[in-house]
Amino acid sequence: EYLFTKIAKELSKQKAQLVTRRKARSANVLFKNDIESLCKCVVSPEADEQDEIELNFILLGGPCVGKTSLAYKYVDADINKESLTDLTKKIIYNSKVIIVSLHESTIDDLDMLIRRREPHGVMLCFDLTNKHSFQELEFYYRELAAKNINNTPICLLGNKSDLEDEREVKRDAAEKWAAEHNCRYFEVSAETSGDLEECFMELVKINLDQ
Numbered sequence: 001e002y003l004f005t006k007i008a009k010e011l012s013k014q015k016a017q018l019v020t021r022r023k024a025r026s027a028n029v030l031f032k033n034d035i036e037s038l039c040k041c042v043v044s045p046e047a048d049e050q051d052e053i054e055l056n057f058i059l060l061g062g063p064c065v066g067k068t069s070l071a072y073k074y075v076d077a078d079i080n081k082e083s084l085t086d087l088t089k090k091i092i093y094n095s096k097v098i099i100v101s102l103h104e105s106t107i108d109d110l111d112m113l114i115r116r117r118e119p120h121g122v123m124l125c126f127d128l129t130n131k132h133s134f135q136e137l138e139f140y141y142r143e144l145a146a147k148n149i150n151n152t153p154i155c156l157l158g159n160k161s162d163l164e165d166e167r168e169v170k171r172d173a174a175e176k177w178a179a180e181h182n183c184r185y186f187e188v189s190a191e192t193s194g195d196l197e198e199c200f201m202e203l204v205k206i207n208l209d210q
Contacts (some may be wrong), residue, residue: 052090054099055207056117057200058112062133062141063123066159069126069190074200074210093204100200108145114147121153121203126159128187131168134177141181153206154183161187161194 016110059067075089087102105113113119125141126133135164137156144154156178158169186199 007110012172013099014058042093047123052097052099052210055204056103057121057123057203058110058113058119058125059104059125060107060144061101061108061157062121062127062136062140063102065125065127065130066190067104067123067125070123070157070188070196071104073100073193075189076131090165091201091204093208096208098204099210100204110147112141114149117151119152121155122149123155123157123199123203124183125159126169126174127161128160128169128174129163129166134158134169134174137177139168151204155202156181156183157199158185159185160189162189162192187200 002063060066069086075087089100089102091098091100097164101117103113103117103119124144126137128134144152155172156160158171158174160166174187175185184199184202186195186202188194188196189200
């Protein structure tokens with residue numbers, strides 16, 4: 001009982017601090033009924049001293065390359081059970097609380113998305129089992145340049161790396177394209193992840209370490 005009272009007082013104190021911040025919505029999770037949930041909601045001292053930093057990443061590419069599946073995989077949501085308008089994931093990097101916010105886009109929606117949210121990175125996606133989706137990359141890159149966001153950090157994602165037997169795009173070709181367009185290349189999978197975590201962390205590091 002004494003331990004519960006002590007934890008409750010500490011959580012109440014953190015609640016008062018959090019509500020003064022512009023990202024106070026995260027404070028709502030502090031009011032749980034059972035002692036186990038309350039203990040889990042204690043924010044680490046390192047992270048609590050920092051304001052949250054939101055980074056907006058755009059997933060861009062042709063139809064059926066798996067952009068939506070990759071986004072759901074990264075935030076650990078079930079695409080068959082959940083319909084999420086805001087796909088976000090909170091991580092800690094160098095003692096800073098980072099909210100990674102994902103926005104899937106088509107070329108037609110790109111202008112509106114850019115006006116609504118400043119992009120901090122672009123995930124240019126293609127399907128490793130569909131050579132045509134790789135050939136379309138040049139078109140999407142030119143569109144980014146036309147909208148003056150080609151200087152935004154870009155990562156090239158070759159999706160469906162788990163389907164090696166169906167591969168139509170060789171790694172060497174994708175790496176060559178990435179080098180020519182000054183971006184890093186990652187092979188990922190909505191099924192097995194691949195380098196999914198690494199590619200998102202790459203964009204986080206570029207934004208925060210520059």
